[in-house]
Amino acid sequence: MRIFNRIVVVLLLAGLAVLGVYMVVYSFEAFGRQLSDLSTALQGLTSGVEGFASDVENGSLPILTIALLVAIALLGLVLLIMELKPPSPRRVRMQRGTYIAPDVVRGEVESAAEETPNVLGSTTKVGAKRRPGALVNLQADVRRGEDTNAIKSELRERVQQHLARTGVPLGRLKLKLVEADPRQTKSRVQ
Amino acid sequence: MADGILNLARAVSAAALATEGVYSLGTGRYAEAATYEGSEKVSGVVVTPDEVEIHIVASYPLARPIPELAQQIRERVAAEAGERRTSVVVEDIEVTREDL
Numbered sequence: 001m002r003i004f005n006r007i008v009v010v011l012l013l014a015g016l017a018v019l020g021v022y023m024v025v026y027s028f029e030a031f032g033r034q035l036s037d038l039s040t041a042l043q044g045l046t047s048g049v050e051g052f053a054s055d056v057e058n059g060s061l062p063i064l065t066i067a068l069l070v071a072i073a074l075l076g077l078v079l080l081i082m083e084l085k086p087p088s089p090r091r092v093r094m095q096r097g098t099y100i101a102p103d104v105v106r107g108e109v110e111s112a113a114e115e116t117p118n119v120l121g122s123t124t125k126v127g128a129k130r131r132p133g134a135l136v137n138l139q140a141d142v143r144r145g146e147d148t149n150a151i152k153s154e155l156r157e158r159v160q161q162h163l164a165r166t167g168v169p170l171g172r173l174k175l176k177l178v179e180a181d182p183r184q185t186k187s188r189v190q
Numbered sequence: 191m192a193d194g195i196l197n198l199a200r201a202v203s204a205a206a207l208a209t210e211g212v213y214s215l216g217t218g219r220y221a222e223a224a225t226y227e228g229s230e231k232v233s234g235v236v237v238t239p240d241e242v243e244i245h246i247v248a249s250y251p252l253a254r255p256i257p258e259l260a261q262q263i264r265e266r267v268a269a270e271a272g273e274r275r276t277s278v279v280v281e282d283i284e285v286t287r288e289d290l
Contacts, residue, residue, distance in 0.1 A: 090219070090220055091279060094256060094257055094260070095257050095260075097260070097264070097275065097276060097277045097278065098256070098257055098260040098277070098278050098279075098280075099277065099278070099279045099280070100256060100279070100280040101219055101279070101280065101281050101282065103219075103282070104280055104281070104282055104283055107283065108283075165255065166252060166255060166256060167255025167256040167257040167258065168256065
């Protein structure tokens with residue numbers, strides 16, 4: 001279920017739960033509440049809504065309320081756009097009629113990364129898009145004090161070459177080097 | 191017609207498996223990749239009226255780039271697939287026994 005649907009369902013269920021609690025409280029006359037008081041409570045609610053509506057008509061809403069309404073409208077717009085956006089494909093498109101699972105691409109990227117000198121370990125996320133090419137986010141662990149620019153450049157070249165040999169088109173490669181303790185990385189150093 | 195689809199799936203499966211560089215047929219990652227009819231199914235090949243989708247596990251090391259492997263599979267199954275569009279999905283890469 002996508003986020004927009006989740007929010008709608010969560011709000012609906014929360015509303016139903018609150019109404020259910022009210023029903024139980026008023027039905028069993030718990031906490032001194034009686035069913036006859038309900039009409040008074042509802043009248044209070046409707047008068048509050050009417051007051052809000054008249055404030056809107058008169059243009060006399062407090063700044064904070066206007067800001068809150070604008071924020072809710074923007075949030076709704078963002079969620080609507082996210083909902084209308086088509087989901088990203090599950091497989092990486094290589095060329096017309098050929099696809100590859102993101103896990104396979106991840107394995108290939110990590111094997112290329114971990115063959116790179118001074119890279120102690122790596123974590124990769126692979127995404128797919130509608131056009132051919134994989135979206136790769138690679139985080140590599142290196143020792144403290146290493147020349148990160150040189151490692152980054154070598155790493156990029158190796159990953160690109162390895163994927164080219166395999167035939168996997170690369171849509172985007174994001175590299176991040178993280179200084180790590182060699183005793184705690186995948187390639188352990190005693 | 192349905193029996194034809196199963197026979198087609200079997201023929202495509204055999205042709206794909208006979209291609210050098212194909213370790214096995216995949217079973218699907220998010221949903222089972224198979225062609226069904228009655229109590230029978232052919233795993234790894236999904237035949238629809240418009241398309242034939244072949245799920246493969248490639249052998250490692252790769253004898254050639256994956257697009258070339260996919261093209262070779264498409265050529266091998268072209269006779270069986272006929273007018274249907276053919277897609278190849280690489281689900282995994284498996285190290286062959288002699289390379290272990």
